[in-house]
Amino acid sequence: MKRVHCVLMGLLMAGAGWTGAQAAEGYEAIRAVGLEGAGNEAAGEAWNRAAGAGPEEMVAILKVMNGANPLAQNWLRAAVETVADRARKSGRFPEADLAALVKDTTNDTAPRLLAFEMLMKDAPKVAEALRPGLLKDPAAELRLFAVAELLEEGQALKAKDDKKGAVAAFKKALDGARDEEQINALAKGLRDLGEQVDLPKHFGFLMKWQLIAPFTNVDRGGFDTAFAPEVGVDLKAKYEGKGSEAVWVPFESKDEYGMIDFNEPFGMLKEVTGYAYTEFEAGEECAAEIRLGCKNGWKVWLNGKLLFGRDEYHRGMKLDQYKLPVTLKKGKNTLLVKCCQNEQTEQWTVEWRFQLRICDATGTAILPKS
Amino acid sequence: MTMKTISFWLGLAVPMMALADDWSQFRGPNGSGVSEAVEQVREAPEVAWEVALPGRGLSCPIVVGDKVFVTAASGNEQGTLHVLCFSALDGNKMWERTLRATGRTMSHKKTNVAAPTPCSDGKRVFALFSSNDLVAYDLQGNLLWLRGLMLDYTNASNSLGMASSPVVVKETLVVQSENDSESLALGIDVKTGVNRWKMERPKAANWTSAVVFGETVALQSSKGMTGVDPMTGKVQWNYADGAATIPSAAVTKKAIYVPSNGMTALVPEADSTTQLWRAEKLKPGTASPLVLGEALYLVNGSGVLVKADLATGDEVWKLRMKGPFSGSPVASGGRLFIASEQGDLQVIDPSGAGEGKVVHTVALKETILSTPAVSGGALFVRSDGKLWKVK
Numbered sequence: 113m114k115r116v117h118c119v120l121m122g123l124l125m126a127g128a129g130w131t132g133a134q135a136a137e138g139y140e141a142i143r144a145v146g147l148e149g150a151g152n153e154a155a156g157e158a159w160n161r162a163a164g165a166g167p168e169e170m171v172a173i174l175k176v177m178n179g180a181n182p183l184a185q186n187w188l189r190a191a192v193e194t195v196a197d198r199a200r201k202s203g204r205f206p207e208a209d210l211a212a213l214v215k216d217t218t219n220d221t222a223p224r225l226l227a228f229e230m231l232m233k234d235a236p237k238v239a240e241a242l243r244p245g246l247l248k249d250p251a252a253e254l255r256l257f258a259v260a261e262l263l264e265e266g267q268a269l270k271a272k273d274d275k276k277g278a279v280a281a282f283k284k285a286l287d288g289a290r291d292e293e294q295i296n297a298l299a300k301g302l303r304d305l306g307e308q309v310d311l312p313k314h315f316g317f318l319m320k321w322q323l324i325a326p327f328t329n330v331d332r333g334g335f336d337t338a339f340a341p342e343v344g345v346d347l348k349a350k351y352e353g354k355g356s357e358a359v360w361v362p363f364e365s366k367d368e369y370g371m372i373d374f375n376e377p378f379g380m381l382k383e384v385t386g387y388a389y390t391e392f393e394a395g396e397e398c399a400a401e402i403r404l405g406c407k408n409g410w411k412v413w414l415n416g417k418l419l420f421g422r423d424e425y426h427r428g429m430k431l432d433q434y435k436l437p438v439t440l441k442k443g444k445n446t447l448l449v450k451c452c453q454n455e456q457t458e459q460w461t462v463e464w465r466f467q468l469r470i471c472d473a474t475g476t477a478i479l480p481k482s
Numbered sequence: 483m484t485m486k487t488i489s490f491w492l493g494l495a496v497p498m499m500a501l502a503d504d505w506s507q508f509r510g511p512n513g514s515g516v517s518e519a520v521e522q523v524r525e526a527p528e529v530a531w532e533v534a535l536p537g538r539g540l541s542c543p544i545v546v547g548d549k550v551f552v553t554a555a556s557g558n559e560q561g562t563l564h565v566l567c568f569s570a571l572d573g574n575k576m577w578e579r580t581l582r583a584t585g586r587t588m589s590h591k592k593t594n595v596a597a598p599t600p601c602s603d604g605k606r607v608f609a610l611f612s613s614n615d616l617v618a619y620d621l622q623g624n625l626l627w628l629r630g631l632m633l634d635y636t637n638a639s640n641s642l643g644m645a646s647s648p649v650v651v652k653e654t655l656v657v658q659s660e661n662d663s664e665s666l667a668l669g670i671d672v673k674t675g676v677n678r679w680k681m682e683r684p685k686a687a688n689w690t691s692a693v694v695f696g697e698t699v700a701l702q703s704s705k706g707m708t709g710v711d712p713m714t715g716k717v718q719w720n721y722a723d724g725a726a727t728i729p730s731a732a733v734t735k736k737a738i739y740v741p742s743n744g745m746t747a748l749v750p751e752a753d754s755t756t757q758l759w760r761a762e763k764l765k766p767g768t769a770s771p772l773v774l775g776e777a778l779y780l781v782n783g784s785g786v787l788v789k790a791d792l793a794t795g796d797e798v799w800k801l802r803m804k805g806p807f808s809g810s811p812v813a814s815g816g817r818l819f820i821a822s823e824q825g826d827l828q829v830i831d832p833s834g835a836g837e838g839k840v841v842h843t844v845a846l847k848e849t850i851l852s853t854p855a856v857s858g859g860a861l862f863v864r865s866d867g868k869l870w871k872v873k
Contacts, residue, residue: 147634149676152627159625182584183630186617190579190625197577222582229562253558291558407641420636424662427641427687430588 138162139176142191143184155187162191167199171209174223185222196230207235214242214254221251228254247288252474259289259298266301279305286314290475292431315431316469316477317370318390318447322347323363325378325386328354329452334385335409335423341387342413345448354384363388369431373465374451380462381453388449392470394440395481401473402447403432406466409452414438415445425454426461432475440470440478505545505855505862507601508647513693514733515772515812521859522815523873525829526842530860530871531573536564538866539596540645540808545570545857546602549621550871552864553609555595560587563595565609567623570858573871577623585613585632589643592808592851594866597645599691599853601655603672608655612644616657618675627675631657637664640687647691649699654678654712656699660688667701669715679715686727693733695750700738702731707740709750719750729766729780729810732773739778741766745795761795764788769820770810770853779818779832781807787818789832799837803828808851812861817841821850821863827872844872 138158145151162173173192177185199205210227213219231239247258266281279302286298286309299309312319327339340351351358361377374386402419404412407429411421419436453464470478509515517523537556544551548571554564563581568574587595589612600609606626610616614631632639638659646658655670660683669678683703690702698709698718702725709718725731726741733739737758740746744762748755767783777798778790785805789798804826811820811830818830818838825846832838848865855862860873 149627149629149670149674152675156625156627163624182582183628183633186581186584186615186628186630187625189581193579194623194625225582253561256558422637422663423685424637424641427662428588428590429641433586433588433641 163194167204177223252290311368319365321388321390326384329385370467392445393481402436405433411450413448508599517814517856530873533573538594542599543855543862553596560595583613584630593643599647603650645689651712690730730770732771759795774813801838809853
């Protein structure tokens, strides 16, 4: 907040018809937009003034994005783009200031990414010079550009039969890579050259779980039914299930992408609910993201607290489909996943599974202490 | 009042209302797919200009006055959402604004985040994306307001992607966000972006778009069709015999032709609907049907154009075209126009005594999954990479 306050105070000097106090109030109005259109009217009035600023104000407006909510960041983004249009026409595009903003990693991802995108379009040589420095950037979106460069370099070296050089480039890129497509390409490149790649570790998938099923999900009623594991996990307990006794069984994924597949221990059942339980030992209290991929109805609890749930079936699944921000406590953390299978009988509705990983906001795996 | 004064006020008023030549939403006026403009598309149009687009999209262009608006999505995970404005005359880019998606951007690989078609009330342009980001600009590209509907309603999404296009009626933007989980429709004040009303909708994935019938907005879903007062969200009438979730209804000033149990012709009235006919053999595929003159036209799942009698639903003829089709046909000057997935923009003359005839094809040579816009005697067509004016 101190950083934002400084920026807003800096805007006391802003021109374009704003008096200092008006500018600060205007930007606060934009930053105050909220859910269901709250604050839109006040923000609209302020936006007109912000968008009228001169090119010299672009970086200041970008910095107002720091700490703002995603809606406010989009309001400010539109103001920056409008100012940038005029800056291009006037030949006063502030490329050096934008490059400095990109380099300053105390700024949020949103303003840095926008600045970098504008540089790629308006000052490609400046953007090109920034690329190698983005490999370990706190913004995963910016790492993409540095990784892509190294990936190309590795492939070129591989084509020249420079195995040592190619492996070095691929390994360096993989160290920074957080994008699934790039990671896959790098893993393939390394494996083609005889190198080992531990993808579950790179991503931070949780591979070892205890599973229990089958509870009912007839008429999709299981999603909102709190079966015994939701009340309390007792790994020695047995329950009356749908058509058979529900018991806990250990399960370790052999899948590189950490797939936890209920069909393996329980068979291809329909209209059923299963639970998966595991524990995660965190070395210290830290902000993290639990990232889930699942095409069944699901709910996730961390340390007994429900994080989110979604009752959609068989519409698609991907890595990091859902990102759930959490705080891990130091020591043991418990994770419970509910996974519901529905009544559809088509071949493409057989899957009853999920994948889950723990990482930071950049997508860097957080590995258990043990 | 002097003529000068009258001219002044007319000059102010003209830009503030949708003109007859505007194509201001998905499938144009009322969602009918039929151009009522004086200047019609000729039988053998040619590419007048083409411009590059910065990202993918299935959304259709819209035309307001001399401006063409189109949306696109680009970047990692389709996270950058574009709204672009081009000159209809020469394709010159007049402005471009972008947003970062605030909702989930996952979709089936054939579709993408820029699937819903924008709409306009003649003063503003409203763009919706599958991520449920919704934004309003004035025609010069000044931001008026924005919403993140997936921030507001956290389970309002579809992992296959959403595609329902908004419509604007009586100062209200009607938005459908219908899916298996948190399914809803909203009436939003065009001036502020704030909800006038919010309505729960059937919990089922739905990619159809509303049509405008009289002063009601007709919302289609797997359950049927519901007429809603756009100002209040109050249900005016309801048809509950099921309907398709991909092709949208055809509409005229007298009736709605719903992809329901084949095709079903309905006349909505106060609190009820009257069924004119039902034709179970008429089965539209992905493309939405339209009414031209006294006939209903639809494209079935095999890429065959079917003409049916508007009064009875009886089939009149079939014409195999060069398909397959994801976009829908539009009509101008008594002809039909439709672009295939392979990029063949086909002109069909349906007026012959026998079956219709493909009279001209413009080979655009790119994958086209969207529906053309019609304005100023021209078609505006987009692919993932290009926007064309064909006149």
